[in-house]
Amino acid sequence: xxxxxxxxxxxxxxxxxxxxxxxxxxxxxxxxxxxxxxxxxxxxxxxxxxxxxxxxxxxxxxxxxxxxxxxxxxxxxxxxxxxxxxxxxxxxxxxxxxxxxxxxxxxxxxxxxxxxxxxxxxxxxxxxxxxxxxxxxxxxxxxxxxxxxxxxxxxxxxxxxxxxxxxxxxxxxxxxxxxxxxxxxxxxxxxxxxxxxxxxxxxxxxxxxxxxxxxxxxxxxxxxxxxxxxxxxxxxxxxxxxxxxxxxxxxxxxxxxxxxxxxxxxxxxxxxxxxxxxxxxxxxxxxxxx
Amino acid sequence: xxxxxxxxxxxxxxxxxxxxxxxxxxxxxxxxxxxxxxxxxxxxxxxxxxxxxxxxxxxxxxxxxxxxxxxxxxxxxxxxxxxxxxxxxxxxxxxxxxxxxxxxxxxxxxxxxxxxxxxxxxxxxxxxxxxxxxxxxxxxxxxxxxxxxxxxxxxxxxxxxxxxxxxxxxxxxxxxxxxxxxxxxxxxxxxxxxxxxxxxxxxxxxxxxxxxxxxxxxxxxxxxxxxxxxxxxxxxxxxxxxxxxxxxxxxxxxxxxxxxxxxxxxxxxxxxxxxxxxxxxxxxxxxxxxxxxxxxxxxxxxxxxxxxxxxxxxxxxxxxxxxxxxxxxxxxxxxxxxxxxxxxxxxxxxxxx
Numbered sequence: 071x072x073x074x075x076x077x078x079x080x081x082x083x084x085x086x087x088x089x090x091x092x093x094x095x096x097x098x099x100x101x102x103x104x105x106x107x108x109x110x111x112x113x114x115x116x117x118x119x120x121x122x123x124x125x126x127x128x129x130x131x132x133x134x135x136x137x138x139x140x141x142x143x144x145x146x147x148x149x150x151x152x153x154x155x156x157x158x159x160x161x162x163x164x165x166x167x168x169x170x171x172x173x174x175x176x177x178x179x180x181x182x183x184x185x186x187x188x189x190x191x192x193x194x195x196x197x198x199x200x201x202x203x204x205x206x207x208x209x210x211x212x213x214x215x216x217x218x219x220x221x222x223x224x225x226x227x228x229x230x231x232x233x234x235x236x237x238x239x240x241x242x243x244x245x246x247x248x249x250x251x252x253x254x255x256x257x258x259x260x261x262x263x264x265x266x267x268x269x270x271x272x273x274x275x276x277x278x279x280x281x282x283x284x285x286x287x288x289x290x291x292x293x294x295x296x297x298x299x300x301x302x303x304x305x306x307x308x309x310x311x312x313x314x315x316x317x318x319x320x321x322x323x324x325x326x327x328x329x330x331x332x333x334x335x336x337x338x339x340x341x342x343x344x345x346x347x348x349x350x351x352x353x354x355x356x357x358x359x360x
Numbered sequence: 361x362x363x364x365x366x367x368x369x370x371x372x373x374x375x376x377x378x379x380x381x382x383x384x385x386x387x388x389x390x391x392x393x394x395x396x397x398x399x400x401x402x403x404x405x406x407x408x409x410x411x412x413x414x415x416x417x418x419x420x421x422x423x424x425x426x427x428x429x430x431x432x433x434x435x436x437x438x439x440x441x442x443x444x445x446x447x448x449x450x451x452x453x454x455x456x457x458x459x460x461x462x463x464x465x466x467x468x469x470x471x472x473x474x475x476x477x478x479x480x481x482x483x484x485x486x487x488x489x490x491x492x493x494x495x496x497x498x499x500x501x502x503x504x505x506x507x508x509x510x511x512x513x514x515x516x517x518x519x520x521x522x523x524x525x526x527x528x529x530x531x532x533x534x535x536x537x538x539x540x541x542x543x544x545x546x547x548x549x550x551x552x553x554x555x556x557x558x559x560x561x562x563x564x565x566x567x568x569x570x571x572x573x574x575x576x577x578x579x580x581x582x583x584x585x586x587x588x589x590x591x592x593x594x595x596x597x598x599x600x601x602x603x604x605x606x607x608x609x610x611x612x613x614x615x616x617x618x619x620x621x622x623x624x625x626x627x628x629x630x631x632x633x634x635x636x637x638x639x640x641x642x643x644x645x646x647x648x649x650x651x652x653x654x655x656x657x658x659x660x661x662x663x664x665x666x667x668x669x670x671x672x673x674x675x676x677x678x679x680x681x682x683x684x685x686x687x688x689x690x691x692x693x694x695x696x697x698x699x700x701x702x703x704x705x706x707x708x709x710x711x712x713x
Binding site: 333 | 433671680
């Protein structure tokens with residue numbers, strides 16, 4: 071039972087991180103390897119806002135979200151905009167370099183010390199008993215519900231709003247979209263902003279649930295198996311992908327060894343590449359075949 | 361090569377020669393003599409730096425062959441290095457095998473890994489290939505970590521200096537020459553490889569795969585050969601790395617190591633062996649340079665704890681600067697400066713040359 075609860079919580083966290091990744095990939099075909107660092111930045115923004123401005127949880131979360139969104143926009147306008155039209159490899163490398171830069175800045179600004187943003191908001195992460203001695207923490211529940219809310223919100227926005235429609239158009243065919251008067255840069259920037267926001271939100275929750283340290287960016291790496299299993303260009307696919315990867319990881323922790331949990335998501339990734347390289351819900355044409 | 365200097369090739373021998381013009385031959389000779397004489401007056405610290413450059417050079421050249429020439433994106437370079445180091449460590453710990461057996465064994469395991477993880481490249485391209493090599497890195501380091509904990513070497517595996525016959529390689533100067541020889545061999549091998557049939561086939565695959573296949577390049581064979589050659593060279597450098605450090609631990613083979621190697625070929629300039637050399641020197645010396653600048657500016661002691669973060673951040677920043685402003689890397693800058701002097705006093709090449 072505990073395994074199922076842990077899997078659901080971890081899968082929710084992964085789907086929060088993975089959805090930002092898919093948003094960027096769908097809009098601009100750039101693979102963002104700095105997603106983990108964007109996530110860590112969210113946690114640090116929350117900590118800073120909670121320490122300096124408000125001491126209540128909700129205004130702090132809101133403030134940190136604004137900062138995360140702004141970070142995403144800045145990343146696009148000051149960096150990724152210049153990579154438009156460059157080779158795929160160059161764009162990927164730029165995101166890697168961005169990740170290193172962000173990680174360096176995090177250690178410079180907040181040092182590599184461990185922080186507890188929860189304490190500065192005056193809250194405790196209580197654990198609640200569920201059926202059959204399974205335990206879940208408060209922020210575990212928050213993770214699940216925010217993932218649900220986020221997906222509902224994104225689905226609604228992409229399907230029924232004007233900018234959602236435009237964003238899908240940009241992803242489908244940038245040339246036609248720009249001919250119809252859609253400002254491409256704005257929508258690419260929006261995808262980066264949303265990715266930083268959702269990733270940052272994952273970081274905020276994770277930093278409350280556990281601790282805040284620069285190493286938490288490593289979690290972001292596991293977003294790649296998640297999105298690849300679901301299909302790189304499929305938002306819906308992130309959810310089953312997250313469940314499969316989270317299950318593999320939790321099972322590896324419980325039955326093999328804690329170290330195996332680091333490799334388990336990537337073994338799932340390799341298996342998926344062998345069977346269905348385009349993922350569960352991805353479009354087959356999307357795959358760059360040889 | 362641009363031969364605006366009035367150098368004309370008059371025989372096939374001259375066309376095949378590795379080093380053109382007497383000017384270059386003389387300077388290369390002076391450079392090599394300088395490298396050989398360097399240990400006589402270099403301090404131990406400088407010797408260590410030079411040895412690190414030579415070690416990294418082997419891996420960087422291998423990655424350059426794979427990514428810069430064959431065009432196959434790999435994010436699993438640290439995995440190959442870890443594989444070489446762990447093969448060395450395990451063979452030594454379990455069967456006490458000597459250096460001259462662990463070195464080829466590392467190469468062999470590298471070759472096997474190269475085939476296994478080169479196979480996806482026959483079906484996949486771009487992002488998908490990069491992610492599959494990333495998966496390889498995590499699996500190899502996991503196996504290494506599992507070995508460490510299972511056998512009780514949780515803090516790492518200590519390896520004594522290697523010996524060839526009665527000669528024990530322990531002295532830093534001896535190490536310097538061994539690594540210089542290894543790096544030199546790797547360089548000569550690569551330079552010759554890229555101007556042979558394999559190298560031309562790789563470049564054809566990199567530039568346009570369909571055309572390469574149409575003109576008769578065996579694409580699967582040459583893709584796999586790029587992976588195998590890259591992996592073998594990298595694993596051997598991993599083996600040497602294990603002996604040089606005398607210590608194998610999983611923390612040394614993090615993703616950051618891969619990123620460093622990728623940075624070497626990016627900063628140096630993709631698609632040239634010279635670029636790998638420039639990039640390696642740059643990336644290996646960068647943290648020490650920043651350190652030296654920090655000491656030169658008399659940074660207060662309380663800031664020295666930030667040194668690592670500063671190195672990290674500036675590494676990312678420099679990578680970004682090169683990617684955005686100078687995609688050709690250091691080689692492009694070098695060529696520009698050289699052309700300036702070759703063409704002087706003119707500003708541009710004459711029309712039609």
